[in-house]
Amino acid sequence: MKKRCVAFTILLCCFLAMTLCAHADAPVNLSDISAGASYYFKNTTKLRAEVKNSYFIQQGSATDGEYGYFLVLSNTKGDCTILKVDLSDYTIVSETPGVEVDHGNGMAYNPKTKQLIVSHCTDHPNRLSFIDKDTLAITGSVEMPMRVISVAYNESRDQYVVVHNHDRQFSILDSQFNILSTYDMVEDMFSNQDIDCDDQYIYLLQWQSNNGSNVNYIGVYDWDGNYVNRIKVRSLSEIESMFHIGDRVILAFYAGQVIVGEAQLYQAE
DSSP states (O other), X not given: OHHHXXXXXXXXXXXXXXXXHHTOOEEEOGGGOOTTOEXXXXXXXXXXXXXXXXXXXXXEEEEXXXXXXXXXXXXXXXXXXXXXXXXXXXXXXXXXXXXXXXXXXXEEEETTTTEEEEEOOSSSTTEEEEEETTTOOEEEEEEOSSOEEXXXXXXXXXXXXXXXXXXXXXXXEOTTOOEEEEEEOSOOSSEEEEEEEOSSEEEEEEEEEEXXXXXXXXXXEETTSOEEEEEEEEOSSEEEEEEEETTXXXXXXESSSEEEEEEEEEEEO
Protein backbone atom coordinates (compact mmCIF):
# COMPACT_ATOMS: atom_id res chain seq x y z
CA MET A 1 0.00 0.00 0.00
CA LYS A 2 2.85 2.34 0.89
CA LYS A 3 4.50 1.76 -2.49
CA ARG A 4 1.22 2.53 -4.27
CA CYS A 5 0.91 5.84 -2.36
CA VAL A 6 4.46 6.80 -3.27
CA ALA A 7 3.86 5.95 -6.92
CA PHE A 8 0.60 7.90 -6.96
CA THR A 9 2.32 10.91 -5.36
CA ILE A 10 5.07 10.84 -7.99
CA LEU A 11 2.52 10.65 -10.81
CA LEU A 12 0.52 13.51 -9.30
CA CYS A 13 3.63 15.68 -9.01
CA CYS A 14 4.57 14.95 -12.63
CA PHE A 15 1.06 15.84 -13.78
CA LEU A 16 1.08 19.12 -11.85
CA ALA A 17 4.53 20.00 -13.21
CA MET A 18 3.40 19.32 -16.77
CA THR A 19 0.29 21.41 -16.22
CA LEU A 20 2.29 24.34 -14.87
CA CYS A 21 4.74 24.13 -17.77
CA ALA A 22 1.92 24.06 -20.27
CA HIS A 23 0.55 27.33 -18.85
CA ALA A 24 3.90 29.06 -18.25
CA ASP A 25 4.26 32.51 -19.75
CA ALA A 26 6.38 32.44 -22.90
CA PRO A 27 9.47 34.63 -23.40
CA VAL A 28 9.16 36.67 -26.60
CA ASN A 29 10.97 39.48 -28.40
CA LEU A 30 9.90 43.05 -29.14
CA SER A 31 9.20 42.10 -32.77
CA ASP A 32 6.63 39.53 -31.56
CA ILE A 33 4.34 42.15 -30.01
CA SER A 34 0.86 42.30 -31.50
CA ALA A 35 -2.53 43.68 -30.58
CA GLY A 36 -4.78 41.69 -28.26
CA ALA A 37 -2.13 39.78 -26.29
CA SER A 38 -0.89 40.66 -22.79
CA TYR A 39 2.80 41.41 -22.21
CA TYR A 40 5.11 42.23 -19.34
CA PHE A 41 8.81 42.87 -18.72
CA LYS A 42 10.63 41.04 -15.95
CA ASN A 43 13.75 42.97 -14.98
CA THR A 44 17.05 41.64 -13.64
CA THR A 45 19.17 44.29 -11.91
CA LYS A 46 22.72 44.58 -13.26
CA LEU A 47 23.91 47.87 -11.74
CA ARG A 48 23.14 49.94 -8.67
CA ALA A 49 25.10 53.18 -8.75
CA GLU A 50 25.71 55.58 -5.89
CA VAL A 51 26.88 58.57 -7.93
CA LYS A 52 29.17 61.21 -6.44
CA ASN A 53 28.01 64.47 -4.86
CA SER A 54 24.33 65.34 -5.42
CA TYR A 55 23.81 63.32 -8.62
CA PHE A 56 21.51 60.37 -8.01
CA ILE A 57 18.24 60.90 -9.96
CA GLN A 58 18.30 58.69 -13.06
CA GLN A 59 16.82 60.27 -16.23
CA GLY A 60 17.41 59.55 -19.95
CA SER A 61 19.75 56.93 -21.40
CA ALA A 62 21.04 55.68 -24.76
CA THR A 63 23.61 53.31 -26.23
CA ASP A 64 26.12 53.18 -29.07
CA GLY A 65 25.97 49.37 -28.98
CA GLU A 66 29.01 48.99 -26.73
CA TYR A 67 28.46 51.49 -23.93
CA GLY A 68 25.39 52.77 -22.15
CA TYR A 69 25.16 56.50 -21.42
CA PHE A 70 22.99 57.39 -18.43
CA LEU A 71 21.97 60.93 -17.51
CA VAL A 72 21.79 61.41 -13.76
CA LEU A 73 20.19 64.60 -12.46
CA SER A 74 21.49 66.60 -9.50
CA ASN A 75 18.94 67.32 -6.80
CA THR A 76 20.58 70.69 -6.04
CA LYS A 77 22.45 72.01 -9.10
CA GLY A 78 19.94 71.62 -11.93
CA ASP A 79 22.40 69.86 -14.22
CA CYS A 80 23.36 66.25 -14.96
CA THR A 81 26.30 63.91 -14.87
CA ILE A 82 26.75 61.30 -17.59
CA LEU A 83 27.60 57.77 -16.50
CA LYS A 84 29.38 55.83 -19.24
CA VAL A 85 28.85 52.13 -18.57
CA ASP A 86 30.49 49.13 -20.26
CA LEU A 87 27.50 46.95 -21.16
CA SER A 88 29.58 43.77 -21.27
CA ASP A 89 29.96 43.73 -17.48
CA TYR A 90 28.12 46.87 -16.27
CA THR A 91 31.20 48.58 -14.91
CA ILE A 92 31.21 52.39 -14.81
CA VAL A 93 33.88 53.63 -17.22
CA SER A 94 33.57 57.34 -16.45
CA GLU A 95 31.48 60.03 -14.80
CA THR A 96 31.15 63.44 -16.47
CA PRO A 97 29.47 65.96 -14.12
CA GLY A 98 28.22 69.46 -14.84
CA VAL A 99 26.51 68.71 -18.17
CA GLU A 100 24.11 71.62 -18.74
CA VAL A 101 21.06 69.81 -20.06
CA ASP A 102 18.64 70.83 -17.28
CA HIS A 103 16.41 67.86 -16.35
CA GLY A 104 17.83 65.65 -19.14
CA ASN A 105 14.67 63.60 -19.30
CA GLY A 106 15.39 61.86 -22.63
CA MET A 107 18.43 60.85 -24.65
CA ALA A 108 19.06 59.19 -28.02
CA TYR A 109 22.16 58.19 -29.99
CA ASN A 110 22.70 58.88 -33.70
CA PRO A 111 25.50 56.65 -35.07
CA LYS A 112 25.66 58.69 -38.29
CA THR A 113 26.68 61.86 -36.43
CA LYS A 114 28.20 60.04 -33.42
CA GLN A 115 26.19 62.32 -31.17
CA LEU A 116 23.98 61.89 -28.15
CA ILE A 117 20.81 63.99 -28.41
CA VAL A 118 19.28 65.16 -25.14
CA SER A 119 15.89 66.73 -24.39
CA HIS A 120 16.22 69.40 -21.70
CA CYS A 121 12.55 69.20 -20.63
CA THR A 122 12.52 71.95 -17.96
CA ASP A 123 14.42 75.27 -18.01
CA HIS A 124 14.81 75.13 -21.80
CA PRO A 125 11.77 72.97 -22.62
CA ASN A 126 12.03 73.31 -26.43
CA ARG A 127 15.74 72.52 -26.62
CA LEU A 128 17.54 69.42 -27.87
CA SER A 129 21.28 69.46 -27.23
CA PHE A 130 23.96 67.53 -29.12
CA ILE A 131 26.74 65.83 -27.15
CA ASP A 132 29.90 64.40 -28.67
CA LYS A 133 30.02 60.67 -27.86
CA ASP A 134 33.76 60.63 -27.16
CA THR A 135 34.30 63.88 -25.27
CA LEU A 136 30.79 64.03 -23.75
CA ALA A 137 30.85 67.79 -24.37
CA ILE A 138 27.88 69.76 -25.74
CA THR A 139 28.58 70.76 -29.33
CA GLY A 140 25.31 72.48 -30.30
CA SER A 141 21.56 72.52 -29.94
CA VAL A 142 18.27 73.03 -31.78
CA GLU A 143 15.09 74.74 -30.57
CA MET A 144 11.91 72.86 -31.41
CA PRO A 145 8.53 74.61 -31.99
CA MET A 146 7.05 72.66 -29.06
CA ARG A 147 8.18 71.59 -25.63
CA VAL A 148 9.90 68.20 -25.76
CA ILE A 149 10.12 65.70 -22.92
CA SER A 150 12.00 62.84 -24.63
CA VAL A 151 13.71 61.80 -27.86
CA ALA A 152 14.63 58.60 -29.76
CA TYR A 153 16.35 57.90 -33.09
CA ASN A 154 15.98 55.13 -35.68
CA GLU A 155 18.98 54.62 -37.97
CA SER A 156 17.31 52.73 -40.82
CA ARG A 157 14.61 55.38 -41.16
CA ASP A 158 17.02 58.21 -40.30
CA GLN A 159 14.23 59.75 -38.25
CA TYR A 160 13.70 60.96 -34.71
CA VAL A 161 10.68 60.58 -32.44
CA VAL A 162 9.94 63.16 -29.77
CA VAL A 163 7.27 63.18 -27.08
CA HIS A 164 5.65 66.55 -26.44
CA ASN A 165 5.58 67.87 -22.91
CA HIS A 166 2.03 68.24 -21.50
CA ASP A 167 -0.12 67.82 -24.63
CA ARG A 168 -0.14 63.99 -24.91
CA GLN A 169 1.29 63.86 -28.43
CA PHE A 170 4.42 62.58 -30.15
CA SER A 171 5.99 63.63 -33.45
CA ILE A 172 8.13 61.99 -36.12
CA LEU A 173 11.03 64.21 -37.28
CA ASP A 174 13.39 63.97 -40.23
CA SER A 175 17.17 63.99 -39.78
CA GLN A 176 17.16 67.80 -39.71
CA PHE A 177 14.51 67.90 -36.96
CA ASN A 178 11.67 69.01 -39.21
CA ILE A 179 8.27 67.68 -38.15
CA LEU A 180 6.90 65.04 -40.53
CA SER A 181 3.81 63.94 -38.59
CA THR A 182 2.21 64.26 -35.16
CA TYR A 183 0.00 61.74 -33.37
CA ASP A 184 -2.14 61.63 -30.24
CA MET A 185 -1.27 59.26 -27.43
CA VAL A 186 -3.92 56.82 -26.20
CA GLU A 187 -2.69 56.46 -22.62
CA ASP A 188 -3.57 59.59 -20.63
CA MET A 189 -3.37 58.61 -16.96
CA PHE A 190 0.40 58.34 -16.66
CA SER A 191 3.40 60.68 -16.63
CA ASN A 192 5.59 60.42 -19.72
CA GLN A 193 9.19 59.32 -19.28
CA ASP A 194 11.80 58.49 -21.92
CA ILE A 195 11.18 56.83 -25.30
CA ASP A 196 12.75 54.13 -27.48
CA CYS A 197 12.09 52.89 -31.02
CA ASP A 198 13.07 50.25 -33.54
CA ASP A 199 12.21 49.62 -37.21
CA GLN A 200 8.74 48.34 -36.29
CA TYR A 201 7.56 50.11 -33.14
CA ILE A 202 7.85 53.17 -30.92
CA TYR A 203 7.96 52.58 -27.16
CA LEU A 204 6.61 55.32 -24.88
CA LEU A 205 7.57 54.83 -21.24
CA GLN A 206 4.98 55.91 -18.67
CA TRP A 207 4.83 55.98 -14.89
CA GLN A 208 2.27 56.68 -12.20
CA SER A 209 2.42 56.67 -8.41
CA ASN A 210 -0.59 54.78 -7.07
CA ASN A 211 -1.04 54.98 -3.29
CA GLY A 212 2.72 55.19 -2.82
CA SER A 213 3.48 52.37 -5.28
CA ASN A 214 5.08 52.83 -8.68
CA VAL A 215 3.09 51.60 -11.69
CA ASN A 216 5.09 51.36 -14.94
CA TYR A 217 3.82 50.77 -18.46
CA ILE A 218 5.28 51.07 -21.94
CA GLY A 219 2.87 52.11 -24.66
CA VAL A 220 3.62 50.52 -28.04
CA TYR A 221 2.79 52.39 -31.27
CA ASP A 222 3.65 51.79 -34.91
CA TRP A 223 5.27 54.46 -37.11
CA ASP A 224 1.89 55.52 -38.46
CA GLY A 225 0.82 56.52 -34.95
CA ASN A 226 -1.44 53.53 -34.37
CA TYR A 227 -1.66 52.24 -30.81
CA VAL A 228 -0.71 48.54 -30.75
CA ASN A 229 -0.51 47.43 -27.13
CA ARG A 230 1.15 48.17 -23.83
CA ILE A 231 3.75 46.36 -21.73
CA LYS A 232 3.58 46.23 -17.96
CA VAL A 233 6.96 46.58 -16.28
CA ARG A 234 7.27 44.48 -13.14
CA SER A 235 9.32 46.70 -10.87
CA LEU A 236 8.73 48.59 -7.62
CA SER A 237 10.99 51.42 -8.83
CA GLU A 238 10.07 54.35 -11.09
CA ILE A 239 10.97 53.57 -14.69
CA GLU A 240 12.97 56.32 -16.38
CA SER A 241 14.41 55.12 -19.68
CA MET A 242 14.90 52.23 -22.09
CA PHE A 243 17.18 51.26 -24.94
CA HIS A 244 17.84 48.03 -26.78
CA ILE A 245 20.59 46.25 -28.72
CA GLY A 246 18.85 43.76 -30.98
CA ASP A 247 16.61 41.72 -28.69
CA ARG A 248 18.54 42.76 -25.58
CA VAL A 249 16.52 45.34 -23.62
CA ILE A 250 18.06 47.58 -20.95
CA LEU A 251 15.84 49.53 -18.54
CA ALA A 252 16.89 52.26 -16.11
CA PHE A 253 15.03 53.15 -12.92
CA TYR A 254 15.16 55.65 -10.08
CA ALA A 255 14.77 54.57 -6.45
CA GLY A 256 17.04 56.87 -4.49
CA GLN A 257 19.90 55.68 -6.69
CA VAL A 258 20.55 54.68 -10.30
CA ILE A 259 19.28 51.17 -11.07
CA VAL A 260 20.02 49.54 -14.44
CA GLY A 261 18.79 46.11 -15.49
CA GLU A 262 18.16 43.78 -18.40
CA ALA A 263 14.54 42.97 -19.11
CA GLN A 264 12.97 39.87 -20.63
CA LEU A 265 9.65 40.34 -22.39
CA TYR A 266 6.95 37.74 -21.70
CA GLN A 267 3.57 37.07 -23.23
CA ALA A 268 1.11 36.21 -20.49
CA GLU A 269 -1.07 33.15 -20.96
